[in-house]
Amino acid sequence: MRYLIHFSYDGTNFNGYQKQPGKRCVESEFERALYNINNHTETKIVGAGRTDRGVHARCQCAHFDIDVDITLYKLKCALNSLLPDDIHVFRTETVDKDFHARFMVCKKTYKYIINCGEYNPLERNYVHQFNKSLNVESMKEAIKYFIGKHNFKSFVSEEVIKENFEREIFDASIDVNDSKVTFSFTGTGFMKYQVRNMVGTLVKVGKGKLEPSDIKRILEDESLRNLVTTIKPEGLYLDDIMYNI
Amino acid sequence: MRYLIHFSYDGTNFNGYQKQPGKRCVESEFERALYNINNHTETKIVGAGRTDRGVHARCQCAHFDIDVDITLYKLKCALNSLLPDDIHVFRTETVDKDFHARFMVCKKTYKYIINCGEYNPLERNYVHQFNKSLNVESMKEAIKYFIGKHNFKSFVSEEVIKENFEREIFDASIDVNDSKVTFSFTGTGFMKYQVRNMVGTLVKVGKGKLEPSDIKRILEDESLRNLVTTIKPEGLYLDDIMYNI
Numbered sequence: 001m002r003y004l005i006h007f008s009y010d011g012t013n014f015n016g017y018q019k020q021p022g023k024r025c026v027e028s029e030f031e032r033a034l035y036n037i038n039n040h041t042e043t044k045i046v047g048a049g050r051t052d053r054g055v056h057a058r059c060q061c062a063h064f065d066i067d068v069d070i071t072l073y074k075l076k077c078a079l080n081s082l083l084p085d086d087i088h089v090f091r092t093e094t095v096d097k098d099f100h101a102r103f104m105v106c107k108k109t110y111k112y113i114i115n116c117g118e119y120n121p122l123e124r125n126y127v128h129q130f131n132k133s134l135n136v137e138s139m140k141e142a143i144k145y146f147i148g149k150h151n152f153k154s155f156v157s158e159e160v161i162k163e164n165f166e167r168e169i170f171d172a173s174i175d176v177n178d179s180k181v182t183f184s185f186t187g188t189g190f191m192k193y194q195v196r197n198m199v200g201t202l203v204k205v206g207k208g209k210l211e212p213s214d215i216k217r218i219l220e221d222e223s224l225r226n227l228v229t230t231i232k233p234e235g236l237y238l239d240d241i242m243y244n245i
Numbered sequence: 246m247r248y249l250i251h252f253s254y255d256g257t258n259f260n261g262y263q264k265q266p267g268k269r270c271v272e273s274e275f276e277r278a279l280y281n282i283n284n285h286t287e288t289k290i291v292g293a294g295r296t297d298r299g300v301h302a303r304c305q306c307a308h309f310d311i312d313v314d315i316t317l318y319k320l321k322c323a324l325n326s327l328l329p330d331d332i333h334v335f336r337t338e339t340v341d342k343d344f345h346a347r348f349m350v351c352k353k354t355y356k357y358i359i360n361c362g363e364y365n366p367l368e369r370n371y372v373h374q375f376n377k378s379l380n381v382e383s384m385k386e387a388i389k390y391f392i393g394k395h396n397f398k399s400f401v402s403e404e405v406i407k408e409n410f411e412r413e414i415f416d417a418s419i420d421v422n423d424s425k426v427t428f429s430f431t432g433t434g435f436m437k438y439q440v441r442n443m444v445g446t447l448v449k450v451g452k453g454k455l456e457p458s459d460i461k462r463i464l465e466d467e468s469l470r471n472l473v474t475t476i477k478p479e480g481l482y483l484d485d486i487m488y489n490i
Contacts (some may be wrong), residue, residue: 010366056367080364088366119325121255121333122301126367 002099003075004063004243006091011056011233012125013086018050026051026087030062033082037075038066048101048241049108049189052196054233056126061241063101095245107170109186109240112199112231117179127180128235134206136176142205142212143183145219146172146198154218154225155201157193165191184239193230200231247344248320249308249488251336256301256478257370258331263295271296271332275307278327282320283311293346293486294353294434297441299478301371306486308346340490352415354431354485357444357476362424372425373480379451381421387450387457388428390464391417391443399463399470400446402438410436429484438475445476 015023019031027045034043048061070078072092079089113127116134120127146169153165169187176182183199201218204210210227218224260268264276272290279288293306315323317337324334358372361379365372391414398410414432421427428444446463449455455472463469 008366010369058367085369086366088364090363118335119333121253121331122303122371124255124330 001067002063002065002095002097003072004061004093004095004099004101005076005079005089006059006061006241007057007087007089008059009057009088010086010125011051011054014053016051016053016055017047017057017060026060029083029087030064030079033079034064034066036082037070037078038068041067046101048105049238050192051236051238052193052233054125055236055238057238059240060238061101061105061243063095063099099245104243104245105189105241106244107186107240107242108189108238109184110190110195111185111237111239112183112195113235113237114181114183114199114203115179116181125234128232130203134181134203135208136174136181136206138208138212139181139202139206140174142202142210142215143172143174145212145215146185150219152191152194152219154222155194155197155228156191157197157230158225160192162191167191167194186240195236196231196233197228199235200229201227203231204229246312247308247310247340247342248317249306249338249340249344249346250321250324250334251304251306251486252302252332252334253304254302254333255331255370256296256299259298261296261298261300262292262302262305271305274328274332275309275324278324279309279311281327282315282323283313286312291346293350294483296481296483297438297478299370300481300483302483304485305483306346306350306488308340308344344490349488349490350434350486351489352431352485352487353434353483354429355435355440356430356482356484357428357440358480358482359426359428359444359448360424361426370479373477375448379426379448380453381419381426381451383453383457384426384447384451385419387447387455387460388417388419390457390460391430395464397436397439397464399467400439400442400473401436402442402475403470405437407436412436412439431485440481441476441478442473444480445474446472448476449474 009026015025017026019025019027030045043064045062045064076089076092114130115127119129119131149168151165152167167188171186173184218227254271260270262271264270264272275290290307290309321334321337359375360372364374364376394413396410397412412433416431418429463472
């Protein structure tokens with residue numbers, strides 16, 4: 001049977017989602033738990049995507065195949081009892097044998113939270129502590145340039161080698177709640193550092209170091225990628241994943 | 246000069262506020278920082294009160310005397326640069342030589358947050374993960390019995406030896422926000438485990454294991470202290486301290 005699971009995690013103490021030898025990663029914690037559940041058989045888990053070190057997930061998804069007879073509720077309980085307390089599976093479902101957690105993603109939402117107020121030690125790993133004010137109006141004007149189909153190469157880590165950097169962003173917005181500024185992006189998919197680079201560059205607009213229209217110029221002209229800044233990971237959340245099933 | 250400082254901390258990685266040999270405590274972090282600021286002189290800090298291991302503070306206060314010529318703003322910056330990132334001083338002020346951060350407290354507010362919804366790994370150290378529903382109406386009825394002047398001996402750790410267990414609670418209330426239940430207590434002062442014992446026992450009312458009026462019976466009859474339950478520390482916040490100055 002193929003299962004799709006929905007889970008959240010605190011990225012603080014993980015070296016990202018993807019398995020790396022000798023490092024604490026979300027994927028390896030799942031493989032260890034599934035080994036036990038699936039009659040001591042090595043069981044591969046296929047995530048909807050990766051998150052970097054320090055990035056959190058309110059909703060990440062993954063699929064795997066196991067051969068044991070177990071109810072969805074018992075599978076959820078078994079996973080949660082075997083996983084560490086910084087990962088939590090909140091939903092389990094069965095899917096068709098041809099379902100794929102990465103290839104069949106229809107939309108993803110990422111959020112990034114910045115604290116423009118006083119430093120808060122209680123949220124130091126969960127909200128980026130910027131602790132200065134930002135011009136929200138100009139960032140709201142700037143973020144609109146990301147909406148639509150664009151070649152995002154200027155906003156992707158230079159390590160990434162791909163044929164196609166075109167992605168579509170359906171919605172991009174900024175919400176302000178007291179001294180917290182939340183950036184929200186919904187799109188077909190996001191490449192390595194893309195959200196952190198978009199937010200880092202929007203912050204330069206909010207500081208008055210770039211004009212809102214510079215976002216458009218950078219998107220159109222890859223030679224301007226030196227204007228792009230990567231913001232720290234601790235304010236970033238993989239917030240939601242939607243499938244067409 | 247005597248200074249009064251207001252600060253917050255994340256209690257997760259501290260063995261409480263009070264200094265203990267060989268353990269990481271809030272007080273010793275301050276004494277280390279003040280030693281540097283006060284020309285390498287051992288400098289005592291007097292806190293408004295202690296918090297247990299794992300308990301957080303949104304506003305804790307303390308006073309100390311230092312002999313260096315420093316502005317309030319620079320003192321704040323110096324402390325924050327020397328303190329670890331899970332403590333933050335947000336206000337510094339000068340006070341009279343006879344001001345005392347513990348003896349002159351007029352009111353304190355403690356809050357306790359319980360998550361009655363799905364387990365949240367991102368808040369596991371900041372909200373008590375109860376993850377089941379509670380009867381809020383009966384807890385709201387029960388919490389009223391704590392308001393007023395009472396002998397709180399039944400609700401204080403048995404380790405505590407005092408002549409007088411009488412304290413006054415000015416306000417006690419319960420707020421519900423989605424699946425989070427927040428208990429709030431404002432009073433003259435709270436003794437060891439008092440808030441955790443009051444909340445732990447209110448939770449028994451919320452589970453239907455005690456009647457609201459049992460709170461009154463326990464307050465009046467110390468032989469019923471076996472009905473009192475101590476709840477875990479991670480949902481507890483020292484929220485505010487008020488002085489009459």
